């Protein structure tokens with residue numbers, strides 16, 4: 251399997267980005283009492299603010315909070331594709347030999363085949379996908395609540411995080427409350443069709459309460475852990491919680 255070359259970090263925290271985030275250097279100086287004029291200090295201050303954001307967001311996020319759902323007529327059929335590489339380079343996973351590997355704080359680590367996954371109970375959602383790059387789109391996704399898989403494999407749901415590894419070298423992680431949220435699903439279908447390769451075959455973790463980049467495609471491994479695994483874009487500067 252060819253792994254696509256990851257992009258160079260392009261999210262260096264600069265003045266412009268800081269300003270867009272609603273903070274000014276002056277405000278940070280005021281809040282911290284430090285004169286933050288050099289870039290290293292701004293970077294580390296930004297990391298502290300991002301940590302604080304993770305905390306505030308997870309405190310505000312209850313399992314009861316549902317993302318809006320829309321009428322079927324609003325679901326876009328020709329859904330937009332996104333990754334850091336062109337769609338024709340998306341990994342082509344073969345249903346016959348695909349296995350979802352499980353590890354970490356899970357009792358039954360037997361790998362799951364595509365047909366094992368398809369046999370789980372499924373439901374549909376018509377929700378809005380919001381990409382941080384400035385576009386959003388309503389789609390219809392169908393699949394199994396992630397909580398259902400976690401329950402069946404004896405995952406330690408008192409652990410803090412669920413991490414995902416993808417076939418293209420992407421990786422992501424979410425807090426346990428989001429993993430158990432009723433709208434967080436392993437989506438096998440988009441617009442009532444088996445998920446095409448570029449949209450994440452055999453499945454994408456669809457999380458309507460999070461920004462698009464927290465919805466990993468072509469997931470090949472899943473693990474439960476108490477150490478925050480970070481994520482592909484998070485490790486390049488985005489906020490980890492990124493709730494919407």
Ligand SMILES: Nc1nc2c(c(=O)[nH]1)N[C@H]1C(S)=C(S)[C@@H](COP(=O)(O)O)O[C@H]1N2
Nearest residue numbers: 330331332333381416420462463465466467
């Ligand atoms: N494996 C993997 N998952 C990924 C990405 C990626 O590059 N690789 N991009 C993320 C981003 S930024 C977005 S907006 C959505 C795009 O999903 P779509 O192609 O189904 O619209 O996938 C997310 N999940």
Ligand SMILES: [Mo]
Nearest residue numbers: 381382462463
């Ligand atoms: Mo995105």
